[in-house]
Amino acid sequence: MQEKEHERRQQEFDAKVANEERIEPKDWMPHDYRKTVLRQMSQHAHSEVIGMQPEGNWITRAPTLRRKAILLAKIQDEAGHGLYLYSAAETLGTSREDMIAALHLGKAKYASIFNYPALTWADMGAIGWLVDGAAIVNQVSLQRTSYGPYSRAMIRICKEESFHQRQGYQIMLVLARGSAEQKALAQDALDRWWWPSLMMFGPHDAESAHTAKSMQWKLKRESNDRLRQKFVDQTVPQAECIGLKMPDPDLSWNEDRGHYDFGEIDWDEFWQVVSGNGPCNRQRLAHHIKAQQDGAWVREAMHAYQEKQQARSARSAA
Amino acid sequence: MNHNALPLFEVFIRSKRGLDHRHVGSLHAQGHEQALEYARDVYLRRSEGVSIWVVNSSDIVASQESDVEQFYDPMDDKPYRHATHYQLPDEVKNL
Numbered sequence: 001m002q003e004k005e006h007e008r009r010q011q012e013f014d015a016k017v018a019n020e021e022r023i024e025p026k027d028w029m030p031h032d033y034r035k036t037v038l039r040q041m042s043q044h045a046h047s048e049v050i051g052m053q054p055e056g057n058w059i060t061r062a063p064t065l066r067r068k069a070i071l072l073a074k075i076q077d078e079a080g081h082g083l084y085l086y087s088a089a090e091t092l093g094t095s096r097e098d099m100i101a102a103l104h105l106g107k108a109k110y111a112s113i114f115n116y117p118a119l120t121w122a123d124m125g126a127i128g129w130l131v132d133g134a135a136i137v138n139q140v141s142l143q144r145t146s147y148g149p150y151s152r153a154m155i156r157i158c159k160e161e162s163f164h165q166r167q168g169y170q171i172m173l174v175l176a177r178g179s180a181e182q183k184a185l186a187q188d189a190l191d192r193w194w195w196p197s198l199m200m201f202g203p204h205d206a207e208s209a210h211t212a213k214s215m216q217w218k219l220k221r222e223s224n225d226r227l228r229q230k231f232v233d234q235t236v237p238q239a240e241c242i243g244l245k246m247p248d249p250d251l252s253w254n255e256d257r258g259h260y261d262f263g264e265i266d267w268d269e270f271w272q273v274v275s276g277n278g279p280c281n282r283q284r285l286a287h288h289i290k291a292q293q294d295g296a297w298v299r300e301a302m303h304a305y306q307e308k309q310q311a312r313s314a315r316s317a318a
Numbered sequence: 319m320n321h322n323a324l325p326l327f328e329v330f331i332r333s334k335r336g337l338d339h340r341h342v343g344s345l346h347a348q349g350h351e352q353a354l355e356y357a358r359d360v361y362l363r364r365s366e367g368v369s370i371w372v373v374n375s376s377d378i379v380a381s382q383e384s385d386v387e388q389f390y391d392p393m394d395d396k397p398y399r400h401a402t403h404y405q406l407p408d409e410v411k412n413l
Binding site: 026027076077083087090153156160302305 | 345346349359364383
């Protein structure tokens with residue numbers, strides 16, 4: 001009897017996914033689906049928040065007031081995107097406190113790209129152009145992800161994201177058209193950020209542990225390699241346009257495929273950074289923990305204020 | 319007492335005058351006043367609206383999709399409630 005009921009629910013779920021209907025929080029869903037979408041949303045939310053660090057580092061050193069205002073606005077967006085995603089994850093019954101605790105314990109991951117340092121102002125350009133660019137390619141496909149709250153968060157995020165990429169590219173453009181020294185700065189940033197950006201799409205499809213199942217559930221709509229190819233195809237001409245050179249000797253247009261061929265990613269580096277040994281892993285986490293602790297008094301003050309307000313309104317009602 | 323676990327609020331935004339408020343998402347805040355300020359920061363950074371409602375999520379009472387049959391009695395057996403139920407001659411206009 002129970003087995004039959006389970007089977008019926010599974011069929012209902014499969015039919016919804018097949019019909020491009022979204023799965024909503026109160027719906028029955030397979031245990032592994034819940035686990036996977038939760039892991040993905042938590043990873044994504046943490047990435048938005050940790051991603052503020054490399055850029056936050058440059059707010060006080062932005063070259064002009066205009067650039068500073070732009071950078072502040074972009075970083076504020078990232079905080080907002082983190083909040084959309086935490087909210088989406090919370091629809092499955094987890095709490096923000098649990099997610100942050102898991103991050104601090106190293107149990108929850110964030111995008112490895114943010115474990116690379118932002119060394120020069122040109123990195124603000126490269127991050128916006130390449131890192132946000134790669135994220136957009138992924139997020140556009142996730143607008144159609146099967147979990148409703150996640151899909152809605154992605155739609156909202158994509159609306160804001162193209163500003164991020166355009167402001168980054170424009171930083172690169174200005175530098176690339178500047179003095180020889182400025183152009184070298186832009187080229188150096190591209191050299192350092194290109195490969196880590198390609199790594200953002202994750203392992204090859206054949207080696208990706210979650211891809212097959214996630215595609216079947218329509219949590220993921222396109223495979224890692226396809227998304228990576230899409231990003232390469234759209235980004236290479238953008239580099240040419242401003243006279244910068246991709247740091248890949250194997251990069252060439254393949255007439256037959258109608259795509260760019262490109263070199264192999266250094267997967268050892270990829271796994272090193274994923275497993276915690278990137279240039280900034282410890283620093284990023286330590287900073288997040290410190291910010292959380294330093295903010296405790298603010299939360300306590302807000303709580304005390306609210307209690308006082310409630311007591312006051314209870315008294316005046318009596 | 320865990321001060322971190324702030325109450326949840328649902329946020330509704332009227333994107334311009336003449337339109338309904340629409341649900342856009344949720345957020346945690348200490349109280350209504352703060353929820354309104356947070357909603358402004360999180361959901362209205364690019365003049366997406368002219369008015370915000372915040373509602374304590376625990377105050378929302380919701381029906382379930384799975385209850386539709388018992389709860390709404392879907393009108394499948396009452397097609398006469400729909401305009402398309404009435405077949406009229408083609409030459410009759412404006413009806």
